[in-house]
Amino acid sequence: xxxxxxxxxxxxxxxxxxxxxxxxxxxxxxxxxxxxxxxxxxxxxxxxxxxxxxxxxxxxxxxxxxxxxxxxxxxxx
Numbered sequence: 001x002x003x004x005x006x007x008x009x010x011x012x013x014x015x016x017x018x019x020x021x022x023x024x025x026x027x028x029x030x031x032x033x034x035x036x037x038x039x040x041x042x043x044x045x046x047x048x049x050x051x052x053x054x055x056x057x058x059x060x061x062x063x064x065x066x067x068x069x070x071x072x073x074x075x076x077x
Contacts, residue, residue: 003075020065
């Protein structure tokens with residue numbers, strides 16, 4: 001969901017289950033929020049919520065599971 005307001009939903013496909021790390025960075029690369037989750041193999045959706053206090057602007061969300069890395073630039077309105 002881009003742009004986002006209060007939450008970000010990340011969807012990806014995993015070859016095998018694993019412990020995942022989801023990072024949210026400012027446009028300048030500063031880590032703002034980090035969450036951990038156990039993720040199942042196959043199609044997986046993760047929701048990072050409670051983001052409404054963040055100021056408007058660009059952010060980068062990154063998910064790392066096993067040896068897979070996924071990154072996307074998002075806009076908060």
